[in-house]
Amino acid sequence: MKIALVGYGKMGHMIEKCAKDAGHEVVATIDVMAKDATNIVPAGDGKAVADAVKNSGAEGVIEFSHPTAVLGNLNALIPLGLPVVVGTTGWAKSEDEIAELCKKTCGTAMRSSNFSIGVNMFYKIVEEAAKIMAEYSDYDVAVWEAHHNQKADSPSGTALEVARRIMLGNKSKTQMVFDAFHEKPKANELHVSSTRVGFVPGTHTVFFDSPADEIELTHRARSREGFAKGAVVALEKLAAKIASGELEKGRLYGMSDLF
DSSP states (O other), X not given: OEEEEEXXXXXXXXXXXXXXXXXXXXXXXXXXXXXXXXXXXXXXXXXXXXXXXXXXXXXXXXXXXXXXXXHHHHHHHGGGOSEEEEOOOSOGGXXXXXXXXXXXXXXXXXXXXXXXXXXXXHHHHHHHHHHHHTTXXXXXXXXXXXXXXXXXXXXXXXXXXHHHHHHHHOTTOOEEEOSOOSSOOOTTEEEEEEEEOTTOOXXXXXXXXXXSXXXXXXXXXXXXXXXXXXXXXXXXXXXXXXXXXXXXXXXXXXXXXXX
């Protein structure tokens, strides 16, 4: 497949390597500042992004840019009609808007807070554990995540998905809290805390705590490679399922639709 990469930072470079290792051709790398990108575009110029993709002859796009740029990029890319895989986080509140854009333009996109296969297994484990622990009122639950100090958003999209899975399994938790507490937390509040330090690729921990003991579930990424490989596989599957008719054009999909 001919692939265009929108966003050519550390993740973009890793995705390029994984795509080439899988036998794909990276026909364009697009960024606002990366000097080694094939196309340097002005910040906020969606038309320039779309033109670069069109001129490259790409058959699919992987978008891994920045939370401040992702919506502009998607509004420019989705109407092209190519399958678009989105790894940038920090735009969850606009998902309905992008889903409507897909519908209106017959464009197709797939988004995930984390493309790592291990993380997606972790989601399922956490959801099942939350159901089990919800039967025992002595156990409270919280989420903590850590990432490198260059990450632009917090909490991470992965942490938000972990928290959502906990709330699916434990109906007593109805509200996420991201800030520091200045009073006793309410029983319905799920604390999701974040640390930004050094070069941490990504660590996510769920705590189930009782007066008698504590249970911790942790996913610890060793590198960005797992995320990058997962994004390439996601684009492969998205394109194949659209071509076969298994998935329809004009929709915003998630990992559960592909795997």
